Amino acid sequence: MEYLYEKLMKYASSDYYGFHMPGHKRNNITDADLPYEIDITEIEGFDDLHHAKSILKEAEGRAAETFHADETHYLINGSTTGLLSALLGCTERGDRILIARNCHKSVYNAVFLNDLHPVYIYPEYVPGTDMNGEISAEQVELILAEYPDIRAAVLTSPTYDGVVSDVRKIAEAVHKKNIPLILDEAHGAHLGFHPYFPENGNQLGADIVVHSLHKTLPSLTQTALLHMNGSIVKRDKVRRYLHMLQSSSPSYVLMAGMDECIRMLNDRGEKVFAEYTILLDDARRRLQGLRHMKLMRTERYDPSKIVISVKGTVLPDSGNTFTGRELYRCLAENYHLQAEMAAGFYVVLMTSPADTREGIERLLTALFEIDRKLDLQKRNKKDFTDISESTAEEDMPFLEKNTVSYETVYNAYDAEQKRAEGSKPVRWAEAKGRISLEYTYLYPPGIPLIVPGERISDQTVTQIERYEEMGFDIEGTEHTGMIEVLANE
DSSP states (O other), X not given: OOOHHHHHHXXXXXXXXXXXXXXXXXXXXXXXXXXXXXXXXXXXXXXXXXXXXXXXXXXHHXXXXXXXXXXXXXXXXXXXXXXXXXXXXXXXXTOXXXXXXXXXXXXXXXXXXXXXXXXEEOOOEETTTTEEOOOOHHHHHHHHHHOTTEEEEEEESSOTTOXXXXXXXHHHHHHTTTOOEEEEOGGGTTTTSSTTSOOOHHHHTOSEEEEEHHHHSSOOTTOEEEEEOSSSSOHHHHHHHHHHHXXXXXXXXHHHHHHHHHHHHHHHHHHHHHHHHHHHHHHHHHHTTOSSSEEEOOSSBOTTEEEEEOTTOBOTTTOOBOOHHHHHHHHHHHHOOOOSEEOSSEEEEEOOTTOXXXXXXXXXXXHHHHHHHOOGGGSOHHHHHHHHHXXXXXXXXXXXXXXXXXXXXXXXXXXXXXXXXXXXXXXXXXXXXXXXXXXXXXXXXXOEEEOTTOBOOXXXXXXXXXXXXXXXXXXXXXXXXXXXXXXXX
């Protein structure tokens, strides 16, 4: 058995001199300490990712075995490439497709590229958490019965917040229609390696599973995996899109990092995950002792995500509402702890097997210090009532389902064509009731609040304005504070 990193290091110490790409020639003539010595191109003996026959084919085979998949492909353009290839490979132009409305923007880009007609399924709202909940398997069955021409289904589990859906039950529902389930499990590459965590999508029956190795495992940024299972998926077609969309010059540094990550899982994974879960479980147990802030979770959940809610708290000096954005800033500026993401009233903190006891202790110390400074008794009762009662309706506006059907007015492709009939940018207050021609994201995590072809609701506009007031960046639109809409509708 030969690992890519070991072979690269042997080559680096050999007397081979390269008259080929890359231009640094494996010599560091810059002032940066970067791994130039192992950064090569597809030279003799190092295989070709797009036509893998030797060392890369073996590496992908190891990955498939490790993640319980029939077939696995390295992704050096991140999970985005995997999701695009999966959706384009599982559909024909103009097909109807079932999409969880809280999917990543790459799913919507695939919808646009293949002129797909999305039917949206909305995650359940979890009262008191301000988070999207699960995708209901029963609701999936109902929608598939209502739209018999759906050709594929795609959902995200775990979500950015760590919420897990019943993938096994959803896969069973989808397979009754003999269509594939595409699972965006980018945030779940660590699943299935210890009983403390749920099983991964390959074990639960998904046909295509996309993992971001770099999100929750020790791998370099931009590294991911696409897994395929069963006989429903046209694997050749998915592979063709992978060849189209992946770089023709894949990074051997990134691929060596993936191989070493998988090597660790196979050689030392049991020990590493045993230590990690003990550390994580202790941290979660202690965080239950927060008095004013709250550790959140749902019924089915990925415990690697530490989600801290500040809902109902106020700043002791000013009496102003304490927001997720302010907790995020406080952790960064006062404690040099960088959270993953801030929402309106909570913060997402990601953990992984690479976390140290020192790092976890610093986080716990900071959260308990902040918690002691929060004084619920000083909150303004009216402000608190407004927040607690309105959040269910406003904090996650993309939960609002079209009351007429599960479909938008136009799909994204048709909405783009409508520009020819006339469009104009309008301010948010004027956008209510209009049909959008642009995406709108609260980024991260890149889940669209608005997609092209949707009619913009009053509720969504109110929440976007609220996010802007709280200091969040609203992305996706060409003009700041405005959105392009159909002019003559």
